[in-house]
Amino acid sequence: MNAPNVRTFSNTRELSVSLADLTVKLCEESIEIRDRFTIGISGGSLPKLLAADLKNREDIEWDKWHVFFCDERLVPLDHEDSNYLLCKKEFFDHVPIPEDQIYTIDSSLLPQLEQAVKKGAEATEEASLEIVEDYEQKLISVFATVNAVKFPVFDLLLLGVGPDGHTCSLFPDHPLLDLTIGWVAYIGDSPKPPPRRVTFTLPVINHAHNITFVATGEGKQDVLKEIIENPECRLPAALVQPTTGKLYWFLDDAAALNLTSSKVTTIS
Numbered sequence: 372m373n374a375p376n377v378r379t380f381s382n383t384r385e386l387s388v389s390l391a392d393l394t395v396k397l398c399e400e401s402i403e404i405r406d407r408f409t410i411g412i413s414g415g416s417l418p419k420l421l422a423a424d425l426k427n428r429e430d431i432e433w434d435k436w437h438v439f440f441c442d443e444r445l446v447p448l449d450h451e452d453s454n455y456l457l458c459k460k461e462f463f464d465h466v467p468i469p470e471d472q473i474y475t476i477d478s479s480l481l482p483q484l485e486q487a488v489k490k491g492a493e494a495t496e497e498a499s500l501e502i503v504e505d506y507e508q509k510l511i512s513v514f515a516t517v518n519a520v521k522f523p524v525f526d527l528l529l530l531g532v533g534p535d536g537h538t539c540s541l542f543p544d545h546p547l548l549d550l551t552i553g554w555v556a557y558i559g560d561s562p563k564p565p566p567r568r569v570t571f572t573l574p575v576i577n578h579a580h581n582i583t584f585v586a587t588g589e590g591k592q593d594v595l596k597e598i599i600e601n602p603e604c605r606l607p608a609a610l611v612q613p614t615t616g617k618l619y620w621f622l623d624d625a626a627a628l629n630l631t632s633s634k635v636t637t638i639s
């Protein structure tokens with residue numbers, strides 16, 4: 372694995388500008404090589420930090436973008452917990468990415484999942500599988516024809532990290548961390564609400580050409596030191612180790628406070 376590239380910024384405004392610079396650069400390179408830009412976005416603070424500067428950039432070939440969600444809460448797309456809705460408000464509403472190139476969960480399958488949960492484990496497994504398979508089909512529709520590979524290879528995945536070290540909907544010590552096959556997984560017992568979600572699996576994440584973690588605020592100080600500087604760390608975010616791609620960390624000073632300064636590139 373390549374060593375992570377850790378960048379710290381004195382404020383979130385500077386972080387957003389640099390994140391937009393990197394995204395534009397990767398977008399241009401991907402379009403040059405593959406005539407499209409495939410990106411996976413997470414929830415939390417990320418959509419706002421991504422969009423703050425990027426949405427005002429000119430000369431971006433938005434029609435070449437294909438957007439997926441690294442994880443999604445299993446709620447209707449207009450529900451306040453939806454990662455899609457958050458991304459829509461912060462980002463999609465401000466840029467002309469074609470709607471049919473923003474790949475959401477099939478929310479029409481949610482009522483049957485809710486019914487199945489009441490019926491028990493077997494019914495839940497069946498109903499959740501339908502949601503998972505639908506999202507995998509959407510990935511196949513974009514990736515399988517161009518890359519005949521075992522896993523989709525995203526041009527860029529943008530990830531957040533929780534104070535517990537979770538990323539996407541992969542939580543510490545959860546059995547989903549052991550998955551070595553499958554692209555999308557269902558989690559019905561997320562320790563962070565809402566409990567029912569879908570998430571990319573670790574192999575999908577680790578096959579990406581580029582992965583960028585974004586974390587801000589002092590609540591992340593301890594966990595970031597552990598994830599970035601302890602090679603023995605087994606927290607989910609530490610298991611993000613691209614097989615051949617590049618790994619970036621974009622942090623503000625507060626989040627990076629405990630990191631050893633020699634390992635960090637400071638941008639002020």
Ligand SMILES: O=C(O)[C@H](O)[C@@H](O)[C@H](O)[C@H](O)COP(=O)(O)O
Nearest residue numbers: 413414415416417531532533539
């Ligand atoms: O679905 C979720 O619950 C969020 O997407 C979550 O996984 C988030 O990405 C991290 O908790 C980091 O969030 P912040 O960037 O807001 O700290």
